[in-house]
Amino acid sequence: MFDWVGLLLKAAYYYGQIIGLCNFKIDWQRGRVVAAQRSIIFAIAINVLICMVVLLQISKKFNLDSYFSKVNQLHQYVIIVMVSLRMASGVSTILNRWHQRAQLMRMAECVFRLFLKKPQVKQMSRWAILVKLSVAVVSDFLQMAISIDSVGRLGSKQFVGMALEFWMSAIINMALSQYYLIILFVRAYYHLLKTELRQVIHESQMLSETYPRRGAFMTKCCFLADRIDNIAKLQNELQSIVAQLNQMFDLQGMMVYVGYYIFFISTNYITYSLAKNGIEQLHLTVRAVALGFSWCFFYYMDAILNLFVILNLLDDHKELERILEDRTLFTSALDVRLEQSFESIQLQLIRNPFKFEVLDIFTITRSSSAAMMGSIITHSIFLIQYDMEYF
Structure with missing residues (x-):
């Protein structure tokens, strides 16, 4: 049978290497993680190139009039904050991959070892993997289309900035996809644990209802106790993987959550500005607006997928x-x-207790997520009211 799920995972891994996110090699045949010299050199070259382009863009004067005509000061602040946060998130992700490289390699080996132990988890998660990677690919292609569409409206200097923003978006999306896939893998294992635990409890209940014959009864109890101990050991290992993952992604997680927060507010404000000023006054085309809103749709969908895989694991x-x-x-x-x-x-x-914390500042739960959405709506209204009063 054709293993299209494994092909998707390999394609995601090689894509991460191309954009400079993966700085080690995975031996798919043996399930091992190795520090191959070729992978290290390639990652260094890509990362150095990214940092040089970022420094070049920072040294240049950023003129928003090249992107929008008659842009007001509030538009400038919103767009500068969005672009700066995305650049900072991308650069911090790259630097963190080198800082946490040894830990990432050990965690990847642990994940592969558990994966080879229960290969059915890949089939259990196949549709979730397909949806996640499809959304990520469409989001990257739409970001690329936005950059290409800007060629006709912008000069070559501005196009370099748009291309750099696309590159940073690809790095952030791939890092989030890797985080999502590991959490999805843990969740699939949790389904196996729940099934095994139900069977053990059912057999234990049946055993408690029978007359305890000494030899067979004690043998059966010891067998069930061994199964419970194995479940406890595996659950502790899975929780340890998640704890290490959160620790390694703590700063990135904070920047990503702040990015989601700022982007959602900014999108609401930009939508209001388009309705207020019109496409022509902002020097945009219908195609550019359509591409922008399409990208926002898949960006929101990707954020929802990332959030709900965490909430569902907490429920499990x-x-x-x-x-x-x-x-x-x-x-x-x-x-x-x-x-x-x-x-x-x-x-x-x-x-x-199982919990997801972002830089030890706040915990991800359903209630905190609902409070975050309420805060986004409130601050969007404040920003729109400020624009209505002063611009």
Whole structure:
């Protein structure tokens, strides 16, 4: 059977190497991560080129009148903040990949080892992988189309800036895609853990309802205790992967969340400006506006996918805790070792709660996400009211 999921994952890996995000080599046959000299040299060359172009753009005077005609001062502030934050996010992502390179390699090896242990997780996540990578590819192509469309309206100097912005967007999107795929892999493993735990609890309940014959009863209890211990060990390993991932992406995560926040507010304001001033006054074409709004749609969709894979994993963890509560339905006491295994995994989940934190500033939950959306709407209204009053 044709393994199109594996082909997609390999294509994403090689794309990350081309844009300068991946600075190590993955041996797909053996499932190993190696520090190949060719990959290191290529990544250094691409990253140095990016930094040189960024420094060149910073040294030049940024004239927004080349992009929009009759642009007011508030437009300038909004656009400068958006572009600067995207550039800073891209550069910080590149620098962090070199700073955290050894940790990333160890984590990638751990993920591959678990992946080879349960290869069915790839098929379990195949449609989510397809949707995520498709949205990322369409977003990058639309960003490229926006840069190409700007050739007719901008000069060569401005086009270099647009191309650099596309490059940074591609780096950020690929980094977010890698984060998403690892969380998706952990979530698929959680589904296997929940299925295994339900089976163990069901067998334990059936065992508690039978007359305890000493030899067979104790053997069965020890077998179930071993399965519980394996579940606890695997759950701890998965949670450790997520904790390391969040630690390595802490600064990037903060910049990405701030970027989402600022971009959503800016998009609402720019939409209002288009409705107020018209396309012609802002020196835009219908095609440019259509490309821009299409890119915004896929950008929002990508943000929603990134958010919900985290929220769904948190829900899976809570469901794992709820499944363990069914052990209170046992009609009689089981073997001491099996009871201790159940208590051990429950204490493990209680003492080490599963949470996603952004730079230890705020925690990602459904309530905090809803509060963030409310704040975006409020600040969008404030920005539009400021424009109505002073411009």
